[in-house]
Structure formats: C-alpha cells, structure tokens
Amino acid sequence: MTAEEATTPQVERPPASVAGPWGWARANLFSTPWNTFLTLASIAVLGWALPPALDWLIFNAVWGHVKPEVCKQADGACWAFISEKYRLILFGRYPFKEQWRPVLAVCALIAMIIFSCNRRFWRAWLGAVWLAGLAIFGTLMWGGVFGLMPVETNLWGGLPLTLILAVVGVVVAFPLSILLALGRRSRMPIVRSFSVAYIELIRGVPLISLLFMASFMLPLFLPNTIKINALLRAQVAIIMFTAAYLAEVVRGGLQSIPKGQYEAAQALGLGFGQMMWKVVLPQAIRAVIPPIVNTFIGMFKDTSLVAIVSLTDLLLATKQAISDPNWRAFFIEGYVFVAFIYFIFCFFMSKYSQHLEKSLRAGERR
Amino acid sequence: MATAVQQAAAQGPVIEMTGVHKWYGQFHVLRDINLSVALGERIVICGPSGSGKSTMIRCINRLEEHQKGRIVVQGIELTNDLKQIDATRREVGMVFQQFNLFPHLTVMENLTLAPIWVRKMPKKDAEAVAMKYLQRVRIPEQADKYPGQLSGGQQQRVAIARALCMNPKVMLFDEPTSALDPEMIKEVLDVMIELAKDGMTMLCVTHEMGFARTVANRVIFMDKGEIVEQNAPEEFFNHPKSERTKLFLSQILHN
Ligand SMILES: Nc1ncnc2c1ncn2[C@@H]1O[C@H](COP(=O)(O)OP(=O)(O)O)[C@@H](O)[C@H]1O
Ligand SMILES: [Mg+2]
Numbered sequence: 031m032t033a034e035e036a037t038t039p040q041v042e043r044p045p046a047s048v049a050g051p052w053g054w055a056r057a058n059l060f061s062t063p064w065n066t067f068l069t070l071a072s073i074a075v076l077g078w079a080l081p082p083a084l085d086w087l088i089f090n091a092v093w094g095h096v097k098p099e100v101c102k103q104a105d106g107a108c109w110a111f112i113s114e115k116y117r118l119i120l121f122g123r124y125p126f127k128e129q130w131r132p133v134l135a136v137c138a139l140i141a142m143i144i145f146s147c148n149r150r151f152w153r154a155w156l157g158a159v160w161l162a163g164l165a166i167f168g169t170l171m172w173g174g175v176f177g178l179m180p181v182e183t184n185l186w187g188g189l190p191l192t193l194i195l196a197v198v199g200v201v202v203a204f205p206l207s208i209l210l211a212l213g214r215r216s217r218m219p220i221v222r223s224f225s226v227a228y229i230e231l232i233r234g235v236p237l238i239s240l241l242f243m244a245s246f247m248l249p250l251f252l253p254n255t256i257k258i259n260a261l262l263r264a265q266v267a268i269i270m271f272t273a274a275y276l277a278e279v280v281r282g283g284l285q286s287i288p289k290g291q292y293e294a295a296q297a298l299g300l301g302f303g304q305m306m307w308k309v310v311l312p313q314a315i316r317a318v319i320p321p322i323v324n325t326f327i328g329m330f331k332d333t334s335l336v337a338i339v340s341l342t343d344l345l346l347a348t349k350q351a352i353s354d355p356n357w358r359a360f361f362i363e364g365y366v367f368v369a370f371i372y373f374i375f376c377f378f379m380s381k382y383s384q385h386l387e388k389s390l391r392a393g394e395r396r
Numbered sequence: 397m398a399t400a401v402q403q404a405a406a407q408g409p410v411i412e413m414t415g416v417h418k419w420y421g422q423f424h425v426l427r428d429i430n431l432s433v434a435l436g437e438r439i440v441i442c443g444p445s446g447s448g449k450s451t452m453i454r455c456i457n458r459l460e461e462h463q464k465g466r467i468v469v470q471g472i473e474l475t476n477d478l479k480q481i482d483a484t485r486r487e488v489g490m491v492f493q494q495f496n497l498f499p500h501l502t503v504m505e506n507l508t509l510a511p512i513w514v515r516k517m518p519k520k521d522a523e524a525v526a527m528k529y530l531q532r533v534r535i536p537e538q539a540d541k542y543p544g545q546l547s548g549g550q551q552q553r554v555a556i557a558r559a560l561c562m563n564p565k566v567m568l569f570d571e572p573t574s575a576l577d578p579e580m581i582k583e584v585l586d587v588m589i590e591l592a593k594d595g596m597t598m599l600c601v602t603h604e605m606g607f608a609r610t611v612a613n614r615v616i617f618m619d620k621g622e623i624v625e626q627n628a629p630e631e632f633f634n635h636p637k638s639e640r641t642k643l644f645l646s647q648i649l650h651n
Contacts, residue, residue: 293459294496294555298510298562299486308509313500390500 087366098356111360112367115351119368122187122342122350128179132190135170138163139193147382149389160201167194183261187342189371191261195333195343196375199268200326206269207276208311214281225277232274237335240267245339264336272329279321283314316390323383327376344368408471410435410566410597411456416465418451425451426462427621433566438598440608440629443618444644449601452618453568456599457488470565486514489559493571495551497543503530503554504539507561515562522561529557533587549580553587560591567591569600603648609633617641 059069090106094113101108112119121129142163146156171190174180213225232240244267245260252258287310295305315322337346348368352361411433418426425448433439441449454460455467458474458481467474469484498506507526511517517525530536533553535546543551552572559567569588573581585607592598592611602608608615608629615632617625617640625632625641636642 288496290492290494290496291498294490294492294498296459297457297485297488297490298558299482299514300510301482301514304513308513309498313498316500 098359101360107363107366108360109363111351111357111363114357115354115364116367118188118351119344119348119364120188122191122347123185124187124190125179125181125185128173128181131170131173131178131181132186132188135167136190136193138166138170139190139197143197149386164198183259186261188344188347191336191341192330192333192344195265195268195336196326196330198265199272199329199333203269203272203276203329204322206273207280208315210273210277211280211284212306214277215284229274229277232270233278237267237271237332238338240271241335241339243267260339261341264339264341268329268333268336271332272325275329276322276325279318279325280314282321283316283318284310286317287314316387319383319387319390323379327379330375330379331372344371409433409468410437410470411599412466412468413452413455414466416452416455416462416467418448418455418460418462418464425621426455429465429623431616431623433597433599435565436595436597437613438592438596438611439600439614439616440612441599441601441616441618442603442605442608442644442648443624447618448621449618450570453490453570453599453601456566456568457485457490459490486562487565488568489562489564489566490568491552491555491559491570491572493574495543495548495555495575497551497555497558499543502540502542503535503546506543506554507558510558511561526557526561529560530554532560532590533557534583547580548576549583552576552580552584556584556587556591566597566599569598569602571601571603573602573604605633605649617644619644 060066086106088106090104092101092104092106092108092110094110096110098108098111101110117126117129121132124132142160145151145159151159167190169175169178171186171194172178172181172183210225210229213221214229216222216225241264244263248258248263291309291313292305295309300308334343334345336343337349342350345368348364352358352364409432411431413429413431416426416429417424429452431452441453443449451460455462455474456469462474470487472480472484474481474484497503498509501509504523504526507529508517508519508522511522511525512519515522527536527539530539533556535550535553538546538550538554543554546554552575556567556572572588573584576584581604585604588598588600588607589611598611600607600612612629614626615629616623617632617636617638619640625636625638627637632641633645636645
C-alpha cells in the first residue's frame, strides 16, 4: 500500500485559465464570436426586461390588506387582491369554516407524493400506503364521519380538486397505459385490436369532448336510478384520456428493448409476466421517463378543462375571484398567482424526472 | 469419458431431433434435421453463415418453432404446450453471441433472477449459488457491478454463469466468442473447456476449431439448412468426406 502511494505521481491541477469562474465563463459564454454575441444579447434583453418586471411584481406592488381603491393609485401589482381572495382561489366554494380540512387533505396528498419519490419505498406496500392516504383525503374532504360536517363533491374546489384529479389520474392511468401498450403489441388479435381502437379513438378526440360526453351523454344512456357523481365522471374521462396518450409513450419504450433481452429471459425459463415485470418494463419505462413526465405535466394543466362541466378547479375558482366587481381590474394578478401555483408543481415534476433519470442510470453506463 | 457417454446412451438421448423442418415464410431454413445428443456429449456445430446453425439450436429451447418433425428434450416433446416449453427451458441453458445480460441489474441480480423467480429459491441460497459460479468463471469481485461496466469477455463469462445458476442439464452456445475482441476469446474458451471437463452436455456453435479439437466428441457441419457431415473431430478435420466440408474447412483454416 505504502509503496504504491509513494509511486503515485503528484495530483496535477488544471491550469488556472481553464478552472474557476473565469475559466468557466471563457469556455461557456465567450468561446466563439457567435457565442459572445449571444451572451451579450441575452444580458441586454435581461437588462431591458427584468427591472420593470421586478418593479411591477415587487417594488411598486401593493401588499397586505387594503381597499381596491388604494391599489388603483399604485403602479405595481395589487397583491391585496390575493390577500383578499386567496381562500376562494385555493378552496373554491368549500364551506368557509371547514376550510382547515382541505388544507390538511392537500398536505396529506403532497406528503404522500414526496414520500413516494424515494426509490427505496417502491415496494408492494406503497400501494397500501396510497390507499390509506387517499382514504384520509376522502374522509377529510367528504366528512360525514368523526363528527365532520358532510361536504358534497359539488362544493369541492380549487387546489384540492385540481390535485386529486391529477394525482388519481397519474396513479390509475399509468398502470392502465402499460396494459394498453402491452395489448397493442400482443399477438392475440382481439386484445391488439381493442388496444389499438381504444388508443386511436380516445387520442383522436379533444379532452373537452370526452368530458362533455362523460358528463352529459353518459347519464342519458344510464337508467335514471344510477347517478354517477360529476367529479367521478370527470376523473374517469381524465384517466381514459391520459392512459391513451401514455400508452403510446410506453409502447415507444417497449420498442427500444432489443429482442435479445426477451430471448435471454425466455431461455432462463421466465414466464411472460416475470419477463415483462422484471426485465422488459423496468428498462422500457426508464428509457421514456422524459416523455412520461411530459405527459403528466400536460395532464396536470389539462385538469383545468373540468371547468366546462362545472367543477370549480383552481383556474375556475380564480376566475370566480376575479369576477368580483370591486376587484375586476386586477385579473392579471389573479392569473399570475394561479400560474405560479401551477408552475411550482410542474417544475417539481420536471426536476424530479431529471433526478430519477440520473439516479437510475448511475453505474450502468455502457 | 467414453464410458460415461456409453452409459448415458443406454439411458436414452438428452436431445432427440427427428425429421425436423422449418421455414421462414417460403424460405426453407432447416431441412430434415436428425440429431441425437447423449448425456455428457459435447458437440461442436460449424458451417457457413446463414446455414441455419443458430436456428437449429434455438429450436431446442423453443426460441424458434419448428414446423415439421419431432424435438424431444429430456423425454419431453416440444409442442405448443407452454408448461412443457417452460419446463424444457429450465433444464436447457443458453449463451448468446451478444451476451444479452440485463443491463439494469447488477451481475449478482442477473445471476439470481431466474433461480429466485423460476426455481423459487430463497434469495440467500440463490446468492450463494451465484457466488459459486462467479468464482468458477473467475470474476467473483465483479458481483456488484453492472454489465455495462465489464469488458466483453467478462460479460460473456457472467452470461455463462447466469445460465449455470439454473443448474441446466444441457448448455447451448451460439457463437459465444464471435462478438469478442481477440484477446478476450481465450478467457471465455477456458471457462467452456472447464465446463466440458466437468461433464456438461454441450452444443456449441463456433468456428474455434482449436476448441473443437480439444473438447468435442463430435463435430457437425451444416450447410443450406442440412446436416452435411458429422464425425469425431480427428476424422472430421483430417478426412472430411464431402466437398462442401472440404471447401469450408479450407476457408476457415486458412484465415
Ligand atoms: N426471423 C427470421 N426471418 C426470416 N429469415 C430468417 C430469420 N432468422 C434467420 N433467418 C434466415 O435463416 C437463415 C439461417 O439463419 P441462422 O440460423 O441465423 O444461420 P447461422 O446461425 O448458421 O448463420 C439465414 O439465411 C437467415 O437470413
Ligand atoms: Mg448464427
């Protein structure tokens, strides 16, 4: 050991010109005339756009609880509007006194999402954790037990509604899409035809029309005695739509797996299910993490379309807040606020997907 | 060795192919293949590219389906019965030209996957078995690496160990050294020679004629989907009978 250490040459450091902030800037920002031009142009655009934006957003903005008249005098944003209306935006028409319940429900949902992000917990029992978590969410929101006042789903609104539509959408649509993708590649003609027909049909119509159909046409076909909850119908439409899109993404992943992987699994005696679950799907899905997350992000924002079947999601709740005649002038602030909420969630998804890709690829580079 | 083969022959062949034909569409890939393999026998199959060597050995574990004739492995005939196919595959190990290791699993996980899920072996036992075979192929220190971090020769040795972990009665090799850089061929052949010495029944598609001379009981020459000639290695190399064999041998031995 010591002999080896003695012969190890001194660690040589890179020359200062390529290390440190200056080296980095020279290599990345000013490496060519064109690159230098782009750098300078970007700085100019930022210098032109950023100060007025910051003035409006922060320095000239009106904060705290004040009358709309005060806002009208100011040059900047009127965040007083948000202070006044944030509960309507975040919780819709949920009974005002009971709004601690959606707060807790949203916290439970977010806690569960963060918990599930850890790969160490990707075990069979995670499914049970999710069932329990969704039960807690439902109990808090619905009430009717433990002395909680019952609240019908038509009064649910805002962030909890958007989140539950998106989360249940992901959790149910993902496994469904895997089945559809496998079905589309199946050798059994009936399974294959069904999968192809489903994917093409659902993918070929706008989500809005699916929501309409689920909400207004389904009841026409069902007997009067059966009433399906409006939230459930919208949820089903979102799941069906997302599953069809996702199925094609997953199929792309399946196509990237070489035939040799199937053959090796078969030669070892693995059955179809074991081969798919242990060998093919783990590789196929990690190959398409970016487009999967892309689909989820799109779906998360598309939940705002449930507004047309009169569910008060985050965006519709914002519109209702804006419709107050006293505050109507401050619609931009409303949209900026709600955009910021959407952005936080989408940005988190994007960052997590990058992290996942990196950690799954660690060690197995070819 | 010879006595072991004779004994086994008395028990009946491990693999019996009779009148096997196969077509890809209109293309007749296998024509009337008749082959009987006794326990402990080591067979080398050679022949020009496209002559149907891979197709033939892949029919033995049903990676390809034959359309006419009978294939019986360990007394079980290969039909469309999935149970019998799976039973056969458990007893027949296969090593591919392209290794086909599972890149998302570590070496150890590659080796224990089938024992755990197919043989229902407890994880601890499966790992012990895996370690034994990793030592046999001389790379126990690589157990926790991913296939992508190994050299080609190491990967192929892992692939051999993976097949051995299922404790197969027969091993099929489809050009196991053809994808390797020259300096790695020997390390894989050495493992295969050791396996042969231990009495494993082997069918090996290869153009390594040195290997054929040292370990094979029988060399089979295939051309255009047919078994043209088969003989003990000495006879086969020194006194080839058919013109096609002579031509083939002159081509590969001169390179
Ligand atoms: N899946 C397939 N579909 C059609 N033709 C095939 C297929 N696989 C192999 N072949 C053809 O069958 C012949 C025999 O192939 P193969 O058994 O791989 O030959 P070898 O291993 O002796 O080189 C070749 O001509 C090849 O082109
Ligand atoms: Mg071949």
